[in-house]
Amino acid sequence: MRLRAHRYLPMAINCKQLLLLLLLLLLLLLSVSFISSMTISVSEENLLLDFKSSIEDPSSSLSGWSSNLTHYCNWTGITCSFSSPPSVTSLNLQKLNLSGEISSSICQLPSLSDLNLAGNHFNQPIPLHLTQCSSLVTLNLSSNILWGTLPDQIAHLSSLKELDLSNNHIQGQIPQSLGALVALQVLNLGSNWFSGILHPSTFSNLSDLVMLDLSKNPGLTSELPMEIGTLGRLKWLLLPSSGFYGPIPESFLGLHELQVLDLSLNNLTESIPFGFGLGMKKLLSVDFSQNKLSGSFPSDICDGRALLELSLHENLFDGSIPESIIMCTSLQRFQVQDNRFSGFFPSGFWSLPNITLIRAENNQFSGEIPDLVGALSRLEQVQIDNNNFTGRIPQGLGRIQYMYRFSASVNGLNGILPENFCDSPLMSIINLSHNSLSGSIPELRNCRKLVSLSLAHNRFTGRIPSSLAQLPVLTYIDLSSNNLSGEIPQDLQNLKLALFNVSYNQLSGPVPLSITDGFPASYLQGNAGLCGPGLPNSCNELQTRRKSKTNALMIALVAIAVAAALIVLSLTFFALHKSSKRRQNAWKSMFFYPLGISQDELLMALDDKTIIGRGAFGIVHLVELPGRDFVVVKRLISSGIVSLRKAKVELKNLAKVRHKNLAKIIGFCYSDGVLLLIHEYVKRGSLGDALLRPKILLSWKVRLQIALGAAQGLAYLHKDYLPHLLHRNVKSKNILLDEDFTPKLIGYGLDRVIEEASYQSSMASDLGSCCYIAPESGCSKKATEQMDVYSFGVVLLELITGRPADQPDSRESLDIIKWVRRRINMNNGSFQVLDQRISNSSQVEMLAALDLALQCTSALPEKRPAMAEVVRSLHSLHDIVEPPSLIFNGELPSTSS
């Protein structure tokens, strides 16, 4: 037994040893796994600290990123996975005022799927190493100062679902390789400096895309690829304020999931594809505004009944709005102003249950505003100025709870004003001027928020309501050119008025002191019976005159001599009355945009001090408006101004010219053959002047941009605007430069308001213009598009050579065409004519432009290209627009204000 026990003893020891061994092994395993977990943690932490070390953090937002404080998964902006060990999945450091370098270390975080550095100040090219972060699902670098191009290698981020690079300074073409990111759902490249064309294939495979935003990239001069219309999941398509041109592809009809479509502020042409809206049941907002779209109203736009907002304004749409629009029961905002719509404005539209905004001004709508508009309406703002609306102001107007602006000037509204027309508690602006309204102006007691009341140029009679004085914020009152009588209520002086115009009425009696003191006398003129300091009648005189008139009457009963005196007096009075009537008719005005000042104030401003230029057709004044805005008033000096009736028709049409390269006509004043044209003010003066200033050197890119803009303006006049227009006076002095050097043509349309013979004689008197005139215009009287093309070619030569078109004092005394042609016949002559101050790197483009300018200035009109062709050729040269800071190599031109 002992022996057996002895035999088993070593065996027992072995078991113990085995147990110990196992225990040791376990411990070893545990410590290995602990050490390995420690290694991962340490390396992720180090990677983050490395990332931090290259970042500038003035707000100490990342001060908690320290290994001594907490585990890195709890650091600001970090999210980790729940795995063991935990690993960083998301880095969200938006809006922390960070700058510096985005280090490559973050791409070594193996599980990083979301990287958000939006709203910081990173100022560097898009780091190429970010394209190595292959696990990224979301990359948001928006609202920084990233620059350079978007690298092709972006295609390596094959898991990416959201890419947001908006609001940076990224340049160059949108890389075609983006099309490889087939998982992409959100692509936002808005507000950058991308340029060139959109390659169609970029979009063919992005079938998961839900949101595409390329807005505010003005250099993206491209047609809209039809492939975008195949993105069947697209909900948001945002392409406003870029350079898109051409038609809207038919394929867009297939975007059945679309909710928001914004194509505004581009150069899109042709009509909206027929059937647009059919089957698009989810449409909420559609914006086609500020393009050159034409054709009819998209009558299926409300097929889905969900539409909240429709904007078609500032286009060339025509035809009428179909009655079916009343199916748009959810519609809230409707903007069709500044088009050529006509026909009856659908009456059911006014009672749409949710409509808050109707803007339809500057069209030719007719019809009446029905009385239905009333208590249940949610209308807040109605602007239907400058149309052909007729009928009465509806009774229900004053019952609309939320109405704050009602503007229906320049229409044919008639009848009396309903007693309650201003009862809406929020009503702030009422403009019913230039209509045929009559009767007395009701007392206004309830619109306590009324700021501006314009009832000018109507047929109102009776007294000025004294209740106006009870409206605490009333600031602008224009009651001019009516038949109002009686006295001006004295209490009005309690108001803080910025405008009080009652000229050309039949008011009488003393004018409240603050009004004679505070406003120009022109606001009171045309009221023979008013008296007060500064007016033709002093009140004492008037009273004495009245007394003596009574006495004379009494004496007249008994004395024939006095009766004779009375006759003389009445004759004088008659003469006075007649002259006042004549003065009343002196000026007729029409403003197509609100100026904030009255006709009389405008006229008063036209003195020598405001003259800023003189041309062949007249003198140019610069007039300041309230709020530091300006307009330019050109007083036409010509014996051949057309009649008021014709001027009105022509200018109403010219005011519908809408193009960013044509200075707007804002209004006009007319009196006995004198015409004042009111224009948009363009700040930087003319191109002609800019080229003459020796210290200014416009870079080639800017010159090209100016040429392209001017060509686009002309092409619009020739082909897009109806009826087609010729400019007839294209020259560098008639191309003005806006703040950002956008060119704007002035001087178009003058031949519409000046008789032909006078127009031609004014043109002939302007010697500075003769080198812009096509050679054939001497023989053929009729102006043609080709003559405009010739003149444009001369301007293009000025831009290429840096020489003014006409240099009478130069040694060679040649006009620019002869000068260029002589030189290019010499050896290597083409190079010699290029402006030598511009860098050689632009030579190829300049030579191509020279070739185009020579075609435009061909002696044979039929050899000249059409303006649309010129635009295309310049487009092909104009790929990258430089940021404004690179525009000038010399002194910046001052603004003339």
Ligand SMILES: Nc1ncnc2c1ncn2[C@@H]1O[C@H](COP(=O)(O)OP(=O)(O)OP(=O)(O)O)[C@@H](O)[C@H]1O
């Ligand atoms: N809308 C405007 N904004 C700013 N300045 C203007 C505007 N219109 C004219 N000017 C200034 O007034 C000057 C004279 O303009 P105007 O058009 O009358 O003359 P012009 O161009 O020299 O000749 P023409 O009468 O043949 O057109 C311009 O050179 C420009 O400096």
